[in-house]
Amino acid sequence: MIENSTAQHPVLRLSNITKRFGKVMANEAVSLDLVCGEVVALLGENGAGKTTLMNILFGQYAADEGFVEVFGTQLPPGSPRAALDAGVGMVHQHFTLAENLSVWENIVLGTLPLFGRSLAARAAKAKIRALSESFKLAVDPNATVSTLTVGERQRVEILKALYRDAKILILDEPTAVLTPQEADGLFATLREAVGRGLSVVFISHKLHEVMAIADRVVVLRHGKLVAERATADTSREELATVMVGGATKAPEFEARSAGPALLTLDRVSTQATASETPLDRVTLNLHAGQITGLAGVSGNGQATLSDLISGLIAPSQGLMTIAEGEISAWSPRAALAKGIARIPEDRHKTGTIADFDLTENAMLETYNSTFAKRGWINWRAARKHADHLIETYDIRCPGADTRIRLLSGGNMQKLVLGRVLENNPLIILANQPVRGLDIGAVNYVHARLGEARTNGAAILLISEDLDEIMKLSDVVHVMSEGRLSPAFARGSIDAAGLGAWMAGDGFEERADHAS
Amino acid sequence: MRLEPIANPTLTRRVLPPALAIATSFAVAAFLAMIAGGNPFQVFGLIISGAVGSKFAVLETLNRATPLIFTGLAISVAFRAKLWNIGAEAQLYMGAVVTVVLGTGALGLPGWAMVPLLAVLAVIAGGILLLIPALLKTRLGVDEVVTTLLFNFIFLLFVSYLLEGPLKDPMGMGWPKSARLVSEARLPRIVDGLRLHWGFGLALIAAVGIWVVDKFTTLGFEMRAVGQNAHAARFAGIPVNPVILKTALLSGGLAALAGFSEVAGLKGSLTLDLSPGYGYTGIVVAMLALLHPLGVVAAALFVAAIFVGADSMSRAAGVPTYLADIMLASALLLTVLAILITKFRVRRD
Numbered sequence: 076m077i078e079n080s081t082a083q084h085p086v087l088r089l090s091n092i093t094k095r096f097g098k099v100m101a102n103e104a105v106s107l108d109l110v111c112g113e114v115v116a117l118l119g120e121n122g123a124g125k126t127t128l129m130n131i132l133f134g135q136y137a138a139d140e141g142f143v144e145v146f147g148t149q150l151p152p153g154s155p156r157a158a159l160d161a162g163v164g165m166v167h168q169h170f171t172l173a174e175n176l177s178v179w180e181n182i183v184l185g186t187l188p189l190f191g192r193s194l195a196a197r198a199a200k201a202k203i204r205a206l207s208e209s210f211k212l213a214v215d216p217n218a219t220v221s222t223l224t225v226g227e228r229q230r231v232e233i234l235k236a237l238y239r240d241a242k243i244l245i246l247d248e249p250t251a252v253l254t255p256q257e258a259d260g261l262f263a264t265l266r267e268a269v270g271r272g273l274s275v276v277f278i279s280h281k282l283h284e285v286m287a288i289a290d291r292v293v294v295l296r297h298g299k300l301v302a303e304r305a306t307a308d309t310s311r312e313e314l315a316t317v318m319v320g321g322a323t324k325a326p327e328f329e330a331r332s333a334g335p336a337l338l339t340l341d342r343v344s345t346q347a348t349a350s351e352t353p354l355d356r357v358t359l360n361l362h363a364g365q366i367t368g369l370a371g372v373s374g375n376g377q378a379t380l381s382d383l384i385s386g387l388i389a390p391s392q393g394l395m396t397i398a399e400g401e402i403s404a405w406s407p408r409a410a411l412a413k414g415i416a417r418i419p420e421d422r423h424k425t426g427t428i429a430d431f432d433l434t435e436n437a438m439l440e441t442y443n444s445t446f447a448k449r450g451w452i453n454w455r456a457a458r459k460h461a462d463h464l465i466e467t468y469d470i471r472c473p474g475a476d477t478r479i480r481l482l483s484g485g486n487m488q489k490l491v492l493g494r495v496l497e498n499n500p501l502i503i504l505a506n507q508p509v510r511g512l513d514i515g516a517v518n519y520v521h522a523r524l525g526e527a528r529t530n531g532a533a534i535l536l537i538s539e540d541l542d543e544i545m546k547l548s549d550v551v552h553v554m555s556e557g558r559l560s561p562a563f564a565r566g567s568i569d570a571a572g573l574g575a576w577m578a579g580d581g582f583e584e585r586a587d588h589a590s
Numbered sequence: 591m592r593l594e595p596i597a598n599p600t601l602t603r604r605v606l607p608p609a610l611a612i613a614t615s616f617a618v619a620a621f622l623a624m625i626a627g628g629n630p631f632q633v634f635g636l637i638i639s640g641a642v643g644s645k646f647a648v649l650e651t652l653n654r655a656t657p658l659i660f661t662g663l664a665i666s667v668a669f670r671a672k673l674w675n676i677g678a679e680a681q682l683y684m685g686a687v688v689t690v691v692l693g694t695g696a697l698g699l700p701g702w703a704m705v706p707l708l709a710v711l712a713v714i715a716g717g718i719l720l721l722i723p724a725l726l727k728t729r730l731g732v733d734e735v736v737t738t739l740l741f742n743f744i745f746l747l748f749v750s751y752l753l754e755g756p757l758k759d760p761m762g763m764g765w766p767k768s769a770r771l772v773s774e775a776r777l778p779r780i781v782d783g784l785r786l787h788w789g790f791g792l793a794l795i796a797a798v799g800i801w802v803v804d805k806f807t808t809l810g811f812e813m814r815a816v817g818q819n820a821h822a823a824r825f826a827g828i829p830v831n832p833v834i835l836k837t838a839l840l841s842g843g844l845a846a847l848a849g850f851s852e853v854a855g856l857k858g859s860l861t862l863d864l865s866p867g868y869g870y871t872g873i874v875v876a877m878l879a880l881l882h883p884l885g886v887v888a889a890a891l892f893v894a895a896i897f898v899g900a901d902s903m904s905r906a907a908g909v910p911t912y913l914a915d916i917m918l919a920s921a922l923l924l925t926v927l928a929i930l931i932t933k934f935r936v937r938r939d
Contacts, residue, residue: 385825386827387824387825406827407824407825407826407827408827408829410827411827417825419825424819424821424822425821425822425825426822426825427822428815428818428819428822428823429818429819430818431814431815431818435811435815439815439822439823439826440826440827442808442811443808447807447808450807450808450809451806451807451808452806452807452808452811454806
């Protein structure tokens, strides 16, 4: 009975939402319906526009075009208060709790009346107890938040939304911070909520969770809605392919035979850390004159591999060999001495120093080896070097004394590129080299990498964009949960096959593939 | 509401806010001077003439600026590398202690060897004093703001113990005071008969030296890079922790020179009131100078002039010298605000 009536009237309707940030389209004509008692998963890579879309729904951003409708009423744009009142509850990835207050105080924050507090407080606690019992959200209302585990804090966030009578729950990457057991508990809660007629939007890029909890999956890519599937009619492999873009394009460069291996990892593992997936017995050969593509869903150990080759971390087990020399004391400086050109993932935070000018940023990796003698800097040579890079790599800027923070992303990346390519490096690590760049800059970076390949460099290209990997790579590896797939030569595997590896299939058969 | 960096600030935007900041701090001081029963114009006139109105006043201001240049340099060197050294006061006293321990007769050297040797040893001792919190920071991640700040109290109590015990002057009539330096250990006066010692010259040389290090050496480059973005610096192969330790040695050494020059140039012995908070005022000096080593000289002269001028004004007009502290405090706060305004604009969205 209920299902019939709600099928016609979605509880939530996003209609043709478009949002631009400067030149970047964060969302482009995205439409989405949510019906009563349904879990919709919003799937997409980092930067695909998931969080922007949810922030528009929750009123934190105003959309440039399109509107949000809750229970048939249009929400005024840019008003979180209106979204809250309409019954939308959001659980952010980073919690918004006051650590020094108790659980119940956090939940009622902003709702208690000025007078008759103790009575209201007692009623509030009773309501919280009832909610936590019926939704299986075990947490003590009197506990101080700072003493809670991460999983318990998330329960408080959900209780907060339920306490305000939310009918629609939005969870932004809720499992990113949870242990598998806590994640199972969360899923039990969500099923309970859905059974009681609530609706859930679940944002994630973890495929197995999406398959486990969602009724329907919506995939965003580059701000556009690219696929909508019932969970029953799709597979992890298909979702992985759609998410990272599976269209096979003609390869950019003609195939070449591989030169000698310049960088070799032999069953290398790294120490577990809090933030990154550690490497698990990774075996990798980077050959001269080849681009080796590394595909995978983000957060599966690509950042760790990049840090390892950059010199920021050292292997805890296994052997790393570079240009036929074993590595002993491994550091960024040692990596530079070995002639490794490193294009970091984050050019703003890692690749450059924002308030240094172009000259200083251009000499950042070579200030002591090339531009100084006995500790004295040769500014004239450094300036000349910067001018040379500006000229050769077509960096658009007012001059070499411009602070780098004033440059566009593309020009900043050109400086990073010029800095590392200028010395004709033998090994190049390119981690997401075109993320956030416009199409002209993308083509430029790709052409330069192709040129370096022709000159005999061994290149490792890490990207979340499968199109980019397919376009440039001679051989492709896939990373999943810190493990590396065997190498696939270009043409020997299609997007669906890579998608299966990304979803974690095939790794059990490691012994068969071991080379 | 958020702050947005301004790409190319106009000249007006760069000059006007600091000028307004100084003007406003004078207005605040004038208001308070009126409350204290003085005539603001007379009060400012007395401050100016007390600071620079006579040869004696000028020399007094230069003398007062000397330790502030040293501590201001110490702070600016450290703060540029984002090493938050709040312990310049302790490092200053360390320099002073080394000077009196070795300069009161323990070493029998001629003046040309004694004075430089004492200075160098004071620098080393002060550097090591800051090296301890710096090592705690790099090795264990202990916040240096807390450790350096608390070190001040520990070290001052230690100095107090020394002055009541081992370093107490037997001829001092029971006062907690060290023996006087031997004459070979004293910093000579720059011009005979004028009350200005070579500590001031040394301070100017130090300022120029730090400026040169900052601008022309790899160490200066490394210190700035680590301060601006330690993560990017590490990625680029700059040895971040060794750079922080070198910065600590340099900063602590500079602060210790303040203590050395006060004892060897001005006082001749060590007492517990050697520094009226020069280590802390150095922070004000460094911030007013925007952490620029040559700016530190100008800021130290400005701060010293206000202190000296306020002392003399207080005697003549009966307005308390605290007025000087208020002027400096409001000038500092408003300057920090002014810097923000020159660099950012407020955007509402």
